[in-house]
Amino acid sequence: MAGLKRKLKFLVTLTMVNLLIFILVFHGGGGQDKGHKKVLVPSTRFWSKLAPSQSYWNRQQQRLDLQHNPILASSNSNNTSHDYVRPVPDWLNDTGLNPDRCQPDYRVTTHVKDYNSLPPRFKDFLLYMRCRSYPLVVDQPDICRNTRRGKPFLLLAVKSLAPHFDRRQAIRQSWGQAGVLANRTVVTVFLLGNTTAVDHHPDLSEMLRYENDHKHDILQWDFRDSFFNLTVKEVLFQDWMTTRCPGAQFIFKGDDDVFVNTLRILKFLKGLSGPRVRDLFVGDVITNAGPNRDKKVKYFIPESLFVGKYPPYAGGGGYLYSGHLAGWLHRVSQHVPLYPIDDVYTGMCLRKLGLGPEKHKGFKTFDIEEKYRRNPCVYKGLMLVHRRTPQEMIQIWAWLNDPNLTCQ
Numbered sequence: 001m002a003g004l005k006r007k008l009k010f011l012v013t014l015t016m017v018n019l020l021i022f023i024l025v026f027h028g029g030g031g032q033d034k035g036h037k038k039v040l041v042p043s044t045r046f047w048s049k050l051a052p053s054q055s056y057w058n059r060q061q062q063r064l065d066l067q068h069n070p071i072l073a074s075s076n077s078n079n080t081s082h083d084y085v086r087p088v089p090d091w092l093n094d095t096g097l098n099p100d101r102c103q104p105d106y107r108v109t110t111h112v113k114d115y116n117s118l119p120p121r122f123k124d125f126l127l128y129m130r131c132r133s134y135p136l137v138v139d140q141p142d143i144c145r146n147t148r149r150g151k152p153f154l155l156l157a158v159k160s161l162a163p164h165f166d167r168r169q170a171i172r173q174s175w176g177q178a179g180v181l182a183n184r185t186v187v188t189v190f191l192l193g194n195t196t197a198v199d200h201h202p203d204l205s206e207m208l209r210y211e212n213d214h215k216h217d218i219l220q221w222d223f224r225d226s227f228f229n230l231t232v233k234e235v236l237f238q239d240w241m242t243t244r245c246p247g248a249q250f251i252f253k254g255d256d257d258v259f260v261n262t263l264r265i266l267k268f269l270k271g272l273s274g275p276r277v278r279d280l281f282v283g284d285v286i287t288n289a290g291p292n293r294d295k296k297v298k299y300f301i302p303e304s305l306f307v308g309k310y311p312p313y314a315g316g317g318g319y320l321y322s323g324h325l326a327g328w329l330h331r332v333s334q335h336v337p338l339y340p341i342d343d344v345y346t347g348m349c350l351r352k353l354g355l356g357p358e359k360h361k362g363f364k365t366f367d368i369e370e371k372y373r374r375n376p377c378v379y380k381g382l383m384l385v386h387r388r389t390p391q392e393m394i395q396i397w398a399w400l401n402d403p404n405l406t407c408q
Helices: 002-035 056-067 070-078 120-127 165-173 205-215 227-244 262-270 323-335 342-352 376-380 390-400
Strands: 136-138 154-159 179-181 184-194 218-224 250-255 258-260 281-286 313-322 384-386
Touching: 120 227, 154 227, 154 262, 165 184, 165 205, 165 390, 179 262, 184 227, 184 262, 205 218, 218 227, 227 323, 227 342, 250 258, 250 323, 258 313, 258 390, 313 323, 313 342, 313 384, 323 342, 376 390
Parallel strands: 154 184, 154 250, 184 218
Antiparallel strands: 136 218, 179 184, 250 313, 258 384, 281 313
């Protein structure tokens, strides 16, 4: 009898506990339902319809962004049902496009509203804007392997023109000396295109061949070497580097009319560590800039080509970055249309990576005050100064290497 009472008491207790749980759950759920009787629907669409830009470069960037959008690519490739496939905008379809990207794209004559009134340099750039591959006619396939200490620590890549022999030679005799400097391996290459009769250049091919036979540091591609094609030179160098010199730890890239304190750069790099080494990109950074609309200056960009602000970028006179970042810049550049100003283009590629250049006070791409230009000690703390003649390069290098130079 006592056992039956215990069982009955247990069943009653269990029933009360379950009833209490039921009441609590039901009351909580009911409270939620009471507060949200309706499903809230957003008043506007989350995804707005993308309208093509009226400016040609911006429209090409929109096109690439859509083509390489992983969400859109996934929805179009993984879903077979017509209801789930996103329709491609008409303006995204490249109908009538020549598959050879290095053939002139005559569609720009109608896609750029003021094409016929643009200066010839714009017409040439727009016609060949899609081309990123040109024959390499002078190569140095082993320049980064034939070093006494293995892979180069610093690769100096200098933009030059065929007629600028005196500048190249002054760089070789001063800040661009290849070999071992400050116990680090340095490699120097000069980046050239083809100076053609169209731009009224004399034929210097024999002189250039003689120079390369003796110096073995020239890279030349068969493209028109003009101001607007400096971006082409940039992407071609990136291709070359990933193939011929992928092990370079750091790269300096600049013009052939700057003086570079290579010793100061090597000292700066020696003090870096951790993430700073991996993502390094330093120079004389320009911010809050935009396209110049003055037709009289060489940096003029019409609204029909580009609208908007430029991302932060390092002045093209020279900047320093890591070999690790160089590989990422090479890959991301495929997703950014060529732009006629090369340093701005590099800034665009950095922004695409979610990065930005770091300003360093040692880069003086707009020169220093005239009263300091003959002071050797001023150059000792700088990394770069723009512009200097070949004679001035040799003079400043001699100052910096004078054992008797003492600076306060």
